[in-house]
Amino acid sequence: MDDFLKGTNLYLVGMMGAGKSTLGKILAHDLGYRFADTDAVIEQAAGQPISAIFAQDGESAFRALETQVLGQLASYTRMAIATGGGIVIERKNWSYLQHGVVVWLDVSVDLLYDRLKGDQARPLLQAPDPKQVLQTLLNQRRSLYAQADVTISVTEPQAPEAIAAQVIDRIRAILRPPHSTAE
Template sequence: MTLHDRLNGINLYLIGMMGAGKSSTGAELAQALGYQFFDTDGVVEAAAGQPITEIFAHQGEAGFRQLETSVLAELSTYRRLVIATGGGIVTQQQNWSYLHHGIVVWLDVPPAILQARLAGDLDRPLLQGQDWDSKLTTLLAQRQSLYAQADVRVAVTANDSVTAIVARILALVEERIRSEADSAVLN
């Protein structure tokens, strides 16, 4: 039985900090599984008809988070999806009820790699201003325990290609499904 068969249409949700590579990894992961790919940030922008920076400017973070939750709620009703989520999606308790409709995969990227990837990125509303790298460190510290609630943790290094990360995700998800099946048989 293949992983695709074992998944039986269950969605995979990628969580992690901004700059973790959820979008690029998610697209390749969906292709590997024969699933559709959605990026919640992209869906929020399409639904609002404006970029996230403008949503933050006009509605604030709270307004953005409401839109994000609505998008996640809608996407979670479908099957056979890989969904790359926004970095802060885990901060809203309600979102976990939707995330738990599938398998939650945390792309755990060290702060130094995130800082290198995000340097000069002006499209991240939470990182605007002079001291963006310490803001990033603070956000990571605040979210670390939430990310750790994922079903699968994938440690990412600077040398990892997207293909290598996808292969690790597939192996870890398979391992997770097998261990759940084994424990179900034992109970």
């Protein structure tokens, strides 16, 4: 594949369950990039699952770790990086994200809920009405996610490979130089 991104990192943002990790691996393969998942890096560095970090130290401690990990990953090039759903909340994180191409996987709440039902590993979903939690989080974050360079809307199940192809097509479209109207 040609290097149309010229080594620029690709950051996937969106709600938990949007498919950022699955898609990130496919995009990394297709682009000849390396893949990283901020949540997995945090768990590896902390030596415990995110749910334990939330339980022991709280969300703010987790968010601080998340910013630290993002800063470290952002120093590399040729990376496809799946971020945690709330990474867009911290303003400092945008200083890292904006050095790459940011792709928002905008997945409907119904589809997110179908994917995440019964997932005990998501601390924010351990609530009486997890679907309402998803809707509330999306409402809080939507304007932040919308700052992405590319938005891919997913309202029904699609093959991850098909979504990856859409992402690459959309990125190519925004990176293409405008056509000259001069004759």
